[in-house]
Amino acid sequence: MPAFALVDANNFYCSCERAFDPALQGLPVIVLSNNDGCVISRSEEAKELGVAMGAPWFQIEQGPDAASIRQFSSNYALYGDMSRRILEVLRRWSWKVEPYSIDEMFLDLSGFGGDLVARGHAIRRDVLRETKIPTCVGIGPSKTIAKLANHLAKQRPEYAGVCDLTDPEARAVVYPSLPVGEIWGVAGATGRRLARMGIQTVDQLAALDMRQARDAFTVIGQRLVMELRGTSCLPLNMLAPQRKGVAVTRSFSHAVTDWREMSEAVATYATRATEKLRRHGLVAAGMTVFMRTNRYNGDPSYRGQVSYEIEPTQDCLILIGEALRGARSLWRPSYRYFKAGVMLHDLSPVGRMPASMFPTRDPRASARIMTALDAVNARFGRDTLRPAVTGIAREWATKAEYRSPRYTTRIDEIMKAVAI
Amino acid sequence: MDAGELPLAYTGGETTGFQSPASDYIEQGIDLSDVLDLDKPGVYLVRASGQALAARGIFEGDVLVADTAAPPRAGGVAIAFVDGECVLATLAYREGAWHLLSADGGRAPRPLGEGAAIWAMAAALVRTEV
Ligand SMILES: [Mg+2]
Numbered sequence: 405m406p407a408f409a410l411v412d413a414n415n416f417y418c419s420c421e422r423a424f425d426p427a428l429q430g431l432p433v434i435v436l437s438n439n440d441g442c443v444i445s446r447s448e449e450a451k452e453l454g455v456a457m458g459a460p461w462f463q464i465e466q467g468p469d470a471a472s473i474r475q476f477s478s479n480y481a482l483y484g485d486m487s488r489r490i491l492e493v494l495r496r497w498s499w500k501v502e503p504y505s506i507d508e509m510f511l512d513l514s515g516f517g518g519d520l521v522a523r524g525h526a527i528r529r530d531v532l533r534e535t536k537i538p539t540c541v542g543i544g545p546s547k548t549i550a551k552l553a554n555h556l557a558k559q560r561p562e563y564a565g566v567c568d569l570t571d572p573e574a575r576a577v578v579y580p581s582l583p584v585g586e587i588w589g590v591a592g593a594t595g596r597r598l599a600r601m602g603i604q605t606v607d608q609l610a611a612l613d614m615r616q617a618r619d620a621f622t623v624i625g626q627r628l629v630m631e632l633r634g635t636s637c638l639p640l641n642m643l644a645p646q647r648k649g650v651a652v653t654r655s656f657s658h659a660v661t662d663w664r665e666m667s668e669a670v671a672t673y674a675t676r677a678t679e680k681l682r683r684h685g686l687v688a689a690g691m692t693v694f695m696r697t698n699r700y701n702g703d704p705s706y707r708g709q710v711s712y713e714i715e716p717t718q719d720c721l722i723l724i725g726e727a728l729r730g731a732r733s734l735w736r737p738s739y740r741y742f743k744a745g746v747m748l749h750d751l752s753p754v755g756r757m758p759a760s761m762f763p764t765r766d767p768r769a770s771a772r773i774m775t776a777l778d779a780v781n782a783r784f785g786r787d788t789l790r791p792a793v794t795g796i797a798r799e800w801a802t803k804a805e806y807r808s809p810r811y812t813t814r815i816d817e818i819m820k821a822v823a824i
Numbered sequence: 825m826d827a828g829e830l831p832l833a834y835t836g837g838e839t840t841g842f843q844s845p846a847s848d849y850i851e852q853g854i855d856l857s858d859v860l861d862l863d864k865p866g867v868y869l870v871r872a873s874g875q876a877l878a879a880r881g882i883f884e885g886d887v888l889v890a891d892t893a894a895p896p897r898a899g900g901v902a903i904a905f906v907d908g909e910c911v912l913a914t915l916a917y918r919e920g921a922w923h924l925l926s927a928d929g930g931r932a933p934r935p936l937g938e939g940a941a942i943w944a945m946a947a948a949l950v951r952t953e954v
Contacts, residue, residue, distance in 0.1 A: 426941065427908030492865035534866030534892045536943075811868070818869045818887070821903045821912040823876040824926045 406636040407513040407520060407543065407570065408550040411494060411527060414538045414558070416507035417445035420486045421476050423536035424811045424819055428474055435476045436461050439655055439803045444478065477804035485812040489535045497527050502640045510547055512640045524566035543568040547638045548631035549575070551588040552606065572634060579607035579632075589628065594621065606632065650688070652676040653745025657803040659703070660741040666695065667728055668795030673746040674727035675794055678720035681748065682778060687716040688748035691723070693730035698742035706741075708734035711749075715763065718754060719770040720777070724791060785814055860948050866893035868944060870903050872912055876927045877901065882912065886951050890944035896922055901946040907939045912946070 413419055417435035422428045432450035434443045443450075443459045453469050464470060487506045494501045500512035511527075513520060524541035531539050542554025549569050556578060557567035569575050584606060585595045601620065603609050610632040618626040627637040652673040660666050670693065681688060694709035710733055714726045727746050763770075780789045809817035837847035861867055872886040880901065882888070890903050898917045903910065904924055913924035916933065923933040924940060934940050 426905045426943070489865035536892070815869070815887075818871050819890075819903075819910060820871045820873050821888070821910045823872055823874040823878075823882060823912040824924070824928075824931055 405514070405545050405570075405634075407516065407545060408547050408636070408640070409511040409513050409520075409524060409527070410504075410542045410547070410550040410554040411490070411509045411511065411531065411539050412542070412554050412558070413490065413507035414540060415445055415447050416487075416537070417476075417478065417483055418447040418450075419537045420479070420483050421474075421808055422447075423486065424808065426536075432469070432473045433476070434464070434473060435478055436806070437478060439657060440475075440477050440805055441655075475806050477807040479804075479807050479810060481810040481813045482808065486535055486537060489812075490531055490537060490539075493531050493534050494527065496530070497523070500640050500642060502642050510550065510640055513543070520570060521566050521568045524568065525564075528565055539565070541566045543570060545570055545634045546631040546636040547640075548588050548628065549634065552582065552586060555582075555586050575610075575634070576607070579610060580605050582606040584609050587628070587632070589624075597621075649747055649749040649751065650677045650680045650686075651745060651747040652680075653694075653743065653747075654802050655743040656741065656800045658800065659698070660744075660800050661737075661739070663735060663737070665795075665800045666735060666741060666744065667731060667793065668798060669744055669800050670695075670727050670731040670746060671724045671791065672794040672798070672801075673744065674724045675720045675790060677746050677748050678718060678723045679778070681751075682718045682774060685754050686751045687718055687754050688723075689713060689716050689750035689752070690748070691726055691730065692747040692749065693727055693734065693745070694747075695731065695734050695741050695744040697739050701742075703740045703742070706736060706739045708736070710734055716752075717763070717767075717770065718774055719765060720774065721791060722764050722770070723748075724793060725764070728793075785816070856950075860889050860950070861891070862889065864891070864893070866944075867891050867947070869950075870910075870912075870944070870946075874912075876930070877912060877914075879927065880914070882946075882949060883951070885953070886949050888912070888946045889948040889950065891947040892944040894945035894947060896942055897945065902942045903944045903946060904936075904940060904942045906934055910943070915942075915945075 418433040421433055421435065430449065432453050432455070433447040434450050434455060435445040436442065437444045440461050442461060443455055443457060446455055446457065450473060455464060461475065464473065483506060491501055491503050491509055494509050494511055498511045498513055502510040504510055513523065516523065520543050524543055528539050528541055531537060540554055540557035542550045542552065542557050544550040544553050553567040553569040557563045557565055569578070582605060584590050584598050584603060587606060598609065603612065610629060612629050614626055614629060617629045630637050654673065656669065660669065690711060691714045692709060692711040696707040697703045697705055699705055710730045712730060715722055717723065777789055781787065811817060811819055835850050837844045837850040857863060868890045870888045870890045872882050872888055873884055875884055882901065888903065896902065896915055898915060900915050902913055902915045902924065904913060906924065914927060916923050916925050922936045924936070925933050936942065
């Protein structure tokens with residue numbers, strides 16, 4: 405019988421912050437979205453204080469608990485690297501690991517036999533020791549059951565972090581107490597439809613007649629019922645889907661009204677997007693640039709977007725030019741711009757695309773310069789060397805006032821220990 | 825050379841005129857990241873500050889390779905958190921308990937437990953200025 409485990413990090417971003425500062429243990433910790441906008445991760449203590457997911461920071465900042473709360477800007481360089489470390493630890497337990505999201509990994513434990521619960525505890529212990537990140541483990545004969553089991557492991561302390569629903573009897577005990585909304589992939593609309601059919605709990609859905617499931621929810625619903633009954637239909641997916649496009653979009657720290665700031669931002673996003681292209685050995689044949697005002701704050705509304713063909717290249721200087729061409733065509737003075745973005749699409753591996761017949765720049769010189777640029781930035785940190793059009797002061801740049809050090813990716817930001 | 829192509833990497837074997845007698849014996853250069861196990865998921869870099877462990881050869885500014893998977897070892901150097909402070913201390917096993925020792929005797933030995941826990945063991949040391 406197949407066996408899957410879902411390892412899910414508890415309050416992942418907050419736990420990453422605590423990993424390098426254990427003094428945060430026991431304190432209400434929150435992590436804020438880009439631009440320090442709103443809460444995207446909360447420690448248990450913050451949840452107990454009543455801090456809601458998505459709550460705006462400016463409200464919390466002025467609220468009664470501001471003094472006790474420790475807030476952090478999101479530090480994705482750190483979170484991404486910690487996610488990588490978790491996956492590396494898990495690979496010691498099974499070479500089949502699917503990184504489903506930044507903090508959720510599926511493991512294929514089929515054929516290992518033995519005590520899966522003990523294995524789950526050992527996995528948690530390893531991850532905690534090596535990454536300092538607490539996790540919960542859900543185990544089951546299908547990914548859907550593993551995900552439900554994980555939910556129980558998180559919610560119910562009696563499981564001590566590991567819940568195994570391999571045994572049909574164990575499922576029969578818990579299914580009636582679980583609302584269908586807890587099932588992976590059963591979002592709002594499906595849940596409401598199930599409710600209309602009189603299906604409220606997981607046991608009712610698992611007992612649904614196959615034909616009925618198919619009629620009401622297509623083959624996907626049928627598969628869901630099968631998965632809930634313990635027949636695995638969703639295999640582990642270890643290959644990341646082919647990149648469809650590269651997007652770099654950010655909201656500004658303040659409303660941008662000045663073309664210089666807008667052009668710096670767009671040039672910066674184009675530079676970032678080109679970095680991603682080079683990292684994946686791709687070129688793009690198309691580009692989309694957009695800029696917009698904030699539709700919620702009463703500012704006059706403007707949403708401009710333009711897509712066009714571009715020279716397939718990995719040269720950021722060329723792509724900055726292409727992006728600014730689009731941005732200039734969109735720019736209307738007098739608006740208060742809130743967000744802009746650069747998207748690259750029609751990607752293909754470098755070399756697969758016919759080279760441009762009239763390249764803007766000598767391709768050999770261009771490749772050398774980009775290699776040098778990447779080498780310098782890899783060694784001395786991102787943006788050490790960058791085109792001047794991307795701006796020097798960058799007042800528009802995303803605010804990250806409370807970001808912790810990038811402990812694991814920057815040599816000048818590593819942890820410090822005082823010799824005693 | 826085709827347009828856009830970068831020069832091929834030359835490792836000592838890929839000669840164009842006379843075949844290199846070394847071509848069957850080419851080895852990878854030494855990768856310090858391998859030597860120091862920097863790719864292990866439990867390995868982190870930590871900067872030492874202060875001179876209290878100078879007698880052990882650990883100086884201000886040194887970069888320690890910290891291994892969170894390594895078990896505590898008597899006489900080893902631990903990266904530990906003591907009352908919220910990240911310290912570098914020698915580890916000792918005394919009277920049935922692990923203690924963090926202060927090298928200059930400035931602090932009393934601190935038993936692990938309440939407010940004191942090992943974060944990682946120092947596994948190696950890198951000094952970029954000699
Ligand atoms: Mg999680």
